[in-house]
Each structure stands twice: as C-alpha cells, then as structure tokens.
Amino acid sequence: MADLTTLTAAETASAIAAREVSAVEVTQAHLDRIAAVDGDVHAFLHVDAEGALEAAARVDAGEISGPLAGVPLALKDVLAQRGVPTTCGSKILEGWRPPYDATVVTRLREAGVVILGKTNMDEFAMGSSTENSAYGPSHNPWDLSRIPGGSSGGSAAAVAAYEAPLAIGTDTGGSIRQPAAVCGLVGVKPTYGGVSRYGLVAFSSSLDQAGPLARTVLDAALLHAAIAGHDPMDSTSIDAPVPDVVGACASRDLTGVTVGVVRELGGEGYEAGVEAAFHASVEVLTALGADVVEVSCPHFPYALPAYYLIAPSECSSNLARFDAMRFGLRVQVGDAGAEEVMATTREQGFGPEVKRRIILGTYALSSGYYDAYYGQAQKVRTLITRDFDAAFETVDVLVSPTTPGVAFPIGEKADDPMAMYLSDIASIPSNLAGNASMSLPCGLAGGLPVGLQIIAPPLADDRLYRVGAALEAALDERRGATLLASAPSLTARP
C-alpha cells in the first residue's frame, strides 16, 4: 500500500471499509506526518492524538460506517469542539475548552471522521495570510517562506502538506477559497445557510460560512455532504434538501452549461501569470462543451468597501463577549473593577488587526454615522446581489481567478492592510450575496498554484462540483498528474 497520507479521502475511506487498512493505522500515519513536518509548516495549534485515535478505533470497531468513516481531518480552530482547546488564533481565548460541540463537529463525529486537531488561523478569521495569528504564521508547503493564505491558512497548509486529506475552513470574505488557491487545493464556501454556524465562533454572522478544503473535487464534495443540511440550532440555516454535490462529481462533459466570465474580476490588479492560467482553463471549459460568455457585474468594484464596513460592524458586536467575565483570558491588575478588567484584558488579549476592525465597526455603527456607513454598505450589498441575479438569468455559473496574485512572501503585506485586503477582492462578492463558490487549482504561475473560482446561485452548490469535477479531470489529464503532485516534497527534519 502506498503512503497512507497521499491517498485521497475517498480512497482512504474505501480502503478502510474494505479492511485493507485500519482507521487507527491511517490516523497514526497522519499523526506521524504531522510530527515530521509541522515544525516547518505550523498548520496546527493543537494536535489531539488521543481523541483522534479513539475516534479511529470506534470506526475500526464497526461502530460507524459511511463514505468518510475513518478519514482524518484538520479542524479550523474557530469551531467549538468539546473539551479541546479552541483559541480562534487569539490570546484572549487561550486555555478555553468549550463545553459543547459545534454542529459541524457533531456531524463529523457522526460520519466517523477522525479530527486530528485544531488548525492555525488569522485571529478571529481576520486576515489573508495567518500572519495575524497570535501563535505565529503557518507556512505554505509549496514554499515555506510564503503565506498559505488565510484566514483558514492552517487548514489549507495541513492538507497541502499531506498532514490531513481533509480540512474544515471558514469563509467570511474568501478565507477558504483564497488559501485553497494559493496552496493548490479545492476549497468550497457553501451557500450561506447551507452549513450550520452553531459553534462557529462568529466574526461576521451574515457572511461566515464553514466549508471543505481537500485535494480533489470529489473529496470536497464528500466532506460538504457530511456537514451540510438544516440545523434547528442556527436560525439562518436553510431548511431545504442539500443538493447532490457528490453525484455532480461524475460530470466530465459541460455541454449545455453556460459559463460567465466576470469582466470586473480580472484585468488591472491581477498578476499576468494568474490571468494566463485562468484564461487557459477557461479554454478548457470551452473544450469540455461549455458555452463561455462574458458578463458584467457593474457593482462588484464596491464590494470590498461594503465588506469592510459590514464585516467590522458585525465583528465589533460579536467580539464584545470576550470580556474576561466568563471564559478565556483575564488580566487582573490590582483591585481593578469589572470595567477596567474588561478593558485591560481586551487591550492585551486582542491583536492589532482585530482591534482595527473593532474600531472600524464601532465607528460605522455609531449614532450619526450608521446611515452613511453601515446603511449604505447594506444597499451596496443589495446591488451586488442583483448583479448576481441578473447574471444567473443568462449563465449557470460564473468564473474568475480566485485571487489577484499567487502566495506572497511572509511579511510582504503585513504592514499594509489595504494590500492584504485586496487578496479577497474576487471572493468577497459571493459572501455578500450568499452564493455558493469554489476555488480549484487551475495552473501554476512562477511555480506557485493559481486558483480558479466558480460561483453558483444560492442552493445550487451542485453546479460547482459539476463544473469543477469536469475541469479537474481535464486539467489532470493534460498534466498527467494532479497539480499538487508538482509541489516540492517537504523533507522531514529530525
């Protein structure tokens, strides 16, 4: 049997189901891989070897079966897992062990998925590089001097470094798709409301959505299917059947599918290598039978500013609960009263980017400014949703580069928030409108992966997989291998 860590999730599950290998062996192989390479990659904040091996043993004992039973997974540290440290990449939650499981975690357990540990992230999911983590950045397995994207950078790095075949990320403005793009992975932001947010520590409630990261479209679909579906604990969860995302992966032909290339998501600001890889992939879509047209979404240029009002506004309120009173860090100086303890703890517990956004949001919601900022941003959000509605009257899916550039060197944009924010310029419109959206590897630029974004209307997540699976198969066939196969191998250090 090949190295267990290089199998896809689907292959791993079928090998376990066929008793060719035990779930415990698979889990141990990944724990060994983490021990060997995570010193360099720093994908994980906490590895729960004991919990993982117990979960694997339950699968081996036949207690749980299913399409992902026994498959290891890396969980973004923004999801509550009972009894396991959950920090959100912040000092303010250091040492907190949730007394409950997020719904996503419950569903993973029920599917027999083995949770290896919690992955690094930009603090409270605010960032595009993991450099905002209070626990240090993660490194891109393609080039350890570069960022793995963010905020779900730890999850992406773990999958790209073969520390896990699957990971859960969350995506508020591109935080699954951008790391997937720069690490050469498949990442999906499901339709808003498609996956329960219960237990997902909120950054921006109306935008946050958990979703899969994987090395193949089929693996992403298997994980998507495992975590999606209505949850009465989340009022914004959609009470509708989950589209057949796994079935859609059988597609190899795109005849009859109309694909719209978004004029506003490309051109100025996009690296030439990214544009080249993207357009080459669009030609492959045409070759697969798709009808490719250009469409305009005139309000997309306003998406980024609207996002940077709505997300900070919600975050200023969502993060108010981190006040030292009931959980997490408490900085008590002398006999300071409650108000002072709250202020000191927040001063010391939050990093600079989180503070920046709390202040931005507090300002945007202030009396006298609300209409000009938050109110206006919500109007832009409506206009962007209408752009999508108009586009989807003529096309089945939209495509664009996922990011304007490839993975940048760690430190390059750390002092320039605007440059960092622009990493999400192509991914943010889908969050504002609640669409389903996927990034999949479409080529290399300067030896680094480029992502192609597919956008589908809400509740049509299956279209992502139909187009994505066909494109992936065609690209792999042309290359003779997966894109990730061309990544340099990480050498284990003693």
Add this chain to the structure above:
Amino acid sequence: MTAELVDYAEAVTAWEPVIGLETHVELGTRTKMFCGCPTAFGAEPNTQTCPVCLGLPGALPVLNGQAVRSTVLIGLALHCDIAAWCRFARKNYFYPDMPKNFQISQYDEPICTDGYLDVDVEGEIVRVEIERVHMEEDTGKSLHVGGATGRIHGATHSLVDYNRAGIPLVEIVTRPVEAGPNAPAVAKAYVEQLAELLRTLDVSDVRLEQGSLRCDVNTSLRRPGDAYGTRTETKNVNSYRSVERAVRFEVSRQAGLLEQGTRIRQETRHFHEDTGTTSPGRSKEEATDYRYFPEPDLVPIAFPVDVVEELRASLPETPAVRRARLRDAYGWSDLELEEMTNAGVLDLVVSTVELGAAAPAARALWQNEVAKAANEQGVEASSLPVSPTDVARLLALVADGTLTAALSRQALAGVLAGEGDVDAVVAARGLAVVSDDGALRTAVYDVIAAQPDTAAKVRGGNMGAVGPLIGAVMKATGGKADAAKVRSLLVEVLT
C-alpha cells in the same frame, strides 16, 4: 442642584405634569427567549444556563415561538397594529450581567405599534396611548457583596446569576400622557390595569415583588400650553403605590428646581421605597451610544396574518368589558367588583353564580367568609381547599332550608379544614336543620311543659314572651332547628 420640594397641590396649579411609562413584563413561557433553558423563578444561581444564554463563543440564538405569540396577544389586547414583518436588533453595551455584551432587543422595527389602553381612574376613563410593544431578552442579575445596601458602591466584589439572562421580556411603552394634576393616580391605575390585563391574557404571572413586572416612570413638567419639558426616568419602581409616589415626588422636586430657575437634567433616577424619594443615577446626556443594528443571527419575523387573526379571535374579554358585563348581568356595583378583584375572588364568585347560586349571596360568602380566611392565613383565596362547587352547594342548602346561615358557616369551616366536600361535612358534623315536625313538636311540648309560666304569658297574648321559648327549643335541638319554624310551631300550639 437641589431645591426645596414644592407641595404637590401647589406644584400642579402652576405646572402641568406629563408622564410616560415603560413597563417590562417577563413572559410566563416555559423556556427562555432564545434557548431551551427553563425559566422557573428561584432556582440555585447559574443552574438554568447553557452556551446560548451564557453567550459562549459560537452559540447562536433561536427564537421562542410562544414568546412571539404572547407578545402579539398583548399587542392585540392593547389595540396595536401587528407588524407584517419585523426584526430584532442588537443593543450594544458592556456590563458583566450581559453575557454577550449586547442585548437582543427590537429597535426601529417593533412587532406591535400604535395602540391604547383605556384606564379607569376613579370612574373616569383616561385613554393611555401605547407607542410600541416589543420583545427583548432579560439580563443576568448582579449581586454586589460587601457594600452596605447591596448597591455597587462600597462593594468588594460582585456575583452574577445568569439564570435570568435570556428570560423573555416584553416592553410596553406609552406615548406621553398629559395627565394633569391627576398624574400620580393615572400612572398607578395604568400599571394596575395593565397588570390585570396581562393576567387575563395568561401571558405572565405579573408579580412585581419577583420582578416579573418592572416599571420605569418618565415625568416632566411644563407650563400649560408650552412644549414638553425635560423628562426624568425613574427606575426601580416596584409596587403600584410606588408608581404613584414616584410621580408625586418627581412633580414636587422638578417644580422646586424650575421655580428657582434651574433646568431639569435628563437623567435616570432611582426610587427609594423607604423614603418615597428619588435620587440621580446615570445621566442620559453622557449615556452610551447603543449602536443598534439588525441582529444578523436571527431571521426577520413575518408573523402570518391568519395567525394574527386566530389570536385576535382567541382574545379573552378585557377586564373593563368584563366588569361592565358582570355589573349588568349580576347587579354588582363597581365598588363590589373592585373589592372582589382585590380580594382575588371575582373569578370564583362568577363560577359559583354560574353553578346556580344567587349573585349577592355568592359574593357575600366569598368576600366575607373565604377571603377573610385567606387573609388570616396570608394566602390567596384560590389556594384554599374550597371550590365554587362547594360554595354553590352550601348556598343551595341554605336556600332550601337544609342549613341555616349559622350552620352553613360551620359547614364551610369543615370544608376549609379539609374534612371533605359540603355534603360530607354536613353529614359528618350532623349539621342539617331539624325539619322533622314530629321531633320538633316533641321539643316544643317539652319546653312548654318545662316553662309553664312563660307559656302562660304567650297564651295570654304577650307575644314578646315567645322569644325565650324559641331560644330554649333551639338549645334543645343543638341549634339545628330553623328558628322561624320553631316560632310558628310555638304560636300554633299556644294560641
């Protein structure tokens, strides 16, 4: 700035009080507003909590449908418009008893708007306009330890009980009421009659002492014809009488300031039960900006029109309408109705009458006997072991002569003592009137034989002498004879 208080009567000759009331009502739902935790009062601190009402990271609210129905019911009873679509909003401020440091409330999109309550103030109807009725969640409860009076000043530390956090609250806000010199009485009558209405709707237990109804009273003064003056908001007003006293005090205090030319500060004031005075709290001028915005974790409420109509059709009769109906049907006076309401026996009396008892007799028995007993024991009349069925039976036995009034009191005492129902007590205690003519005649002859002189006086036409003979017969029968019957027998035999 302090000034002399102006005597109330004098104050209202120069100044016109304008009041406004904000009433918070804890709904009597079984579970909290946004989670499944129980709402029972008085549990051990922090035993009725979960990730949601503790505001733990990642937890999300889910709306309690029953709370929405109750709120709509209140809105309908107050003649409000029910919004076809409304949302919750977050009210952001930091306080240790607020688990999330924001309260889920309603802001510019309340569920009920523009209603009124007609309040009976000493026989005169005053229409109090309702601006809005909205839903929100309660906060936890802070207990300040080490200070002199449980207040935060001087405390060494504070404890927080989150059992109350997330209990469904409804806030009922009036428009300014130009109540005139009668303002204190109007304020009190409004709160009393609102509480009565809420009880009738069965949406809250409405206990001021347990904080399930809390009242903030806004008061301002103006010269007649002028625009409204600056108002103060008095909190911590925890009884009907306090509502009246708080308004009265604020009128006297504000008149004193205004008459010496001092401007009223817009501020929150606390009412002190012991002294009947108010003292300043946090100033509204330096109050925090709550940064309201629509709650993104909850979907908008689109309350279906057919359900609104269903609820409207299910509204019980309002207390005012009911009082009018009972007055017409049973002949009770307003005073009697008020007494029965205050004694907590009105429903019991009505049930008794519906079981066939005469209205005046039923009222008298409940009001004079049962309510008295309840009062002596310090309990509600409804919690005593006597039912309308018992009282109706008792009154029927009196009406058909089986029991005298005195015997019926003994029978009631037996029922109250838990000796069984009326018939069982009458049988066990042997209370039935001796109506067997034979037995009674024997007693009469025995008494005549025993008191020949008195009997002779009666025979001689001195009817005044019959009294002692009646008394003797009654004594001989152990009080079980009907006195009128004894008299007629004596007269029959002796004349």
